[in-house]
Amino acid sequence: MPALETLLSFVNTWECDENDHLNVQFYFAKFEEADRQFRLLTGFSDAVAGPRRVRHVRYHAELRSAVPIKIRSYIAFDGPHMLSVVHEMIETSTNEISATAIDGYTPNQSAAKQLRTRFKDVEDTMNAKANPRGVSPSPFVGKPTIDDLTSNGSTVTCRGTVLSRDVTPEGKADDGFAIGLISDAVSHAWERTPMKTSWLDENYYGRIAMEQKLTWISPLKTGDAVVVLSSFTGVQNNVFSLRHHIYESRTNRLAAVCDMVALTMDLEKRSIVPIENDVREKILSLQAS
Template sequence: MIDLWKGIANTWDCDEMGHMNVRVYIEKAFEGLGHLAGACHLSHAFRPDAASTLIPAEQHIRFIKEVHPGLPLSMVGCTLEVDETGTTVYQEMRHGDGSVAAAFRTKLLHVDATTLKPFPWTARSRAALEALGDEPPASTAPRGLDLSLTPSKTGEVTRAIAMDRGAKVIGLGMVPPGDCDVFGRMNPHMFIGRISDSVPNLLHDWRSRVASAVPGQEMGGAVLENRIIYRRWPKAGDLYEIRSSLGRVEEKVHSLVHWMLDPLTGQPWMTAEAVAVTFDLKKRKVIPTPAEMMDELADIAPGELSL
């Protein structure tokens, strides 16, 4: 593994839960990918005049230990796989004491910066990527999501299907210029950021009642794991609609499947599945769901959407 990033979480990187927001993890991970690209003779990849760039096709994140503002953070990474036009990169965000804050597995494509059509690495870049091959620790492996499951085909993810299944709209908006990268496309971290902003519209009341089952608990929510399929890239002025449904519910965890859609064309921007918990903000511990409330989530989040 090589060093990819060092810094902190600023106060403004943290949300109402008192820890770093999920979007900031991905934002810092992509800063780290810039250094990995530079180590593989691709330092041009994220510049405005780049002929080629790197885009994520899929990403898995496991959030392991909370990040609070002002404390030291660092990131290391390696490659797990390299093929003709892509690579899977592993990144590990660490606290100052060496404990792992989060682990990322990202499938990157080497593409034309304008058309986004994949094309082969140069021999020099591929050799450098292969030289960075390593094995991640077993302790950071995916835990609540099965990465071997094949995501839905793009034609199976449409607004019409989501509406027909009764999946609720939990987020709605337009992509502002400030959310876009140097190519004019929405930054990867803003996909999960928009979902983070939308989930309270679905779960706030339910989580409040889960927390109130035991006096003295203060309700919050936290994501433990996320798998994201990046399907299309909105630009400034494009509209989005987020529809979500229940994946599964257990005593301590629940999962939601999210579809971010273009409400004009009905086509998907992205799909994701998140494993989350109801969280006691005072004790910083998971709040178990009372048995009588577990079945409620199927009514609150109908639709049976799939990743």
């Protein structure tokens, strides 16, 4: 099998959230580490394929505390990008895929044949489970200002600072930091709907992410203060979508954008809770135009 084993890890209790499963920021952090190992093992780099344009994660099954996990990584040329590095997170005890990540690259077209030859030993057909479903695979484009967003219904949902523990060896804020901000921001977005914390607690429900796509626009470094603005972008019978913009606060520079699909989960039954009509109507009224 061409895929390489790029991570052997474990779900620690301190990595789990109020829903008693692995928090999304640690999925991204573990995919980030798997990608570092993949690059080390294969010689894959930005110099070879250009910078990563997007990381697209889908969550397929819950990972509860105290379970061992592994990640398998490979290159696919049949995915939604010209070149994709695909990571599959697997619960070792059951051998079931718990999450997948697609790292999308757009190398020079003239280099495609050379890349196929260079990485033929780690090339495979992309697992259908990794295909984007509720979020477009394309990287976010555009540079809206904070004023643009607030005038169109977005609200501030999080503020924070990049600390030394949040950066990569290259000195840039990592995916785990960005998704950690989003994880905190989401609760404030939900408070704008009837699905408030009091309602969730009363019914023993939880906030769940099903899919997330992270696009870095510009880097953040240690000491940078950041602000997150969130907006609703769609709603269906069981799920709704949001977009989160992360800005560097001093200059109001757009740093990253995260699109996501969310739902409510019954924490006792571990099942999806359908969205009631009044909730759907409220989300529609909040949706950015």
